Amino acid sequence: MIHTFYRENDSFLHSLDPRAKIVGSTSALAIILLFNDPIITGSLLVSVLILGRLFGKISIREQLRLLKPLIPLVLFTIILWPVIYKPRLEGFMFGVSFALRLLTLGLVTFILLMTTPQRELIQGFVKLGLPYEFGLTISIGLRYIPTLYILTRNIMDAQRSRGWEMEKGNIVVRTRKMSAVMIPLLVASLKTAHELSIALESRAFGAGKRRTFLHDIKMGKKDYITIVTSLVLLGVALYLRYGFGFGHINVYG
């Protein structure tokens, strides 16, 4: 069974050329990384949620559901910051800020993947000058995340059926117990990678230097407007950040 993030729809984002979406997402990721004030990072998260709803027709609930797997990482960040940064209240605020950044970065990536078919995404990267092999590698990597998740669950179910209980024991015991899942997962992943490489080669992958595309992509007016708008927004953000020090709190000062 093939699992991808892509959801068929007729939204504005779906209709955009992948190059415009790649430039837009990259600008968004850069903007997110510029600020570390929790008020700004929080506002950016809310803005991305709203933009995803308005332009991608992805419900807020669906977007929040996608962020669920990031929760352990978010909690880890929020808990760790006050431990290493004093005073604790400020440390906590930085933790919240970095967690919000993490969520927004994840959300932008998810929106790109949900509104762009894998084929178009590779095509976009290639047309932007990236070698096809890199585009394909990125795309396969992203495409296998849900597959690996399902595989991990199957393996965990198989081991649980043999009396394996992850919940029992201290952190050392638990880490050791994870080998019961990690080894079959690694073996299955390596096998899949090997089979995939054979399948690609048997379909003449890498035979010709210049690939042709069955469905070529073409930039339109709205794509240029999107690219210009996102670059202008990035320029404004850079100006605010470095011209006025806006939205930045000096953590190490």
Add this chain to the structure above:
Amino acid sequence: MIEVRNLYHAYRGENYVLKGINFSMGKEIVALVGPNGSGKTTLAKHFNGLLKPTKGSVKIDGLDTREHTVAELSRLVGYVFQNPEHMFFEESVFKEVAFGPKNLEKSEDEIRKRVSWALKSVGLEGYEERAPYSLSGGEKQRLAIACVLSMKPKYLILDEPTTGLDAKAEKRVVETIRSLKDNGHGILLITHDMNLVLELAERVVLLYKGEKVYDGPVEPFFDIALERYSLETPELLKLAKKLGVSFVRSTDELIASISGGVL
């Protein structure tokens, strides 16, 4: 006894994938069949507690699966997954089979006894020091059965146990399943292979779109229009019918009926 009463199951609040299933089985070989997505694996995963009922109940020898963990239920119900390699992580066959009894906190002596017995039951004695991943497809399947068997469950769930095996390996797995039945295990076979159903099953349960549409003996099962459920009548039965023989389980039986009646 595995007892399922009015079982409904929905994943994450979506539509029901199992709708009002009633089912019970004892120490017999039951084939659970149906097209892809009919709910076979979802139903089977309720028997060792991997899934809990959304509505209704599942009881194993009187124990409600909702009140017990998978580890507790694994003493009663062994589940052999479709891909045996999803289980293997130890460097030797012995350690792999010992993993289950270790989890059940058995003594070293008891673990050795169980491993030896389980490997003997599946015809893998002498393989103790081999690496699980170095075994052939059929041997891996039998090792997966041994891994579960060493926990001494009363019931065994075998998910597509013969898929992808060559004829010889399939024969060994079929022999293993038969001997397990003779040793008093209840066996639930999840399969698409109608030849296996014909050869082994004592009873068939047919699921379709999450509902049980047939539960009964093997002979009348093959009178159903199986094509409707993306299943196919075995060639042996088609041939038997053309020769005027109503039902046989094997080629030998067919030859016997023909030579007894016609030739």
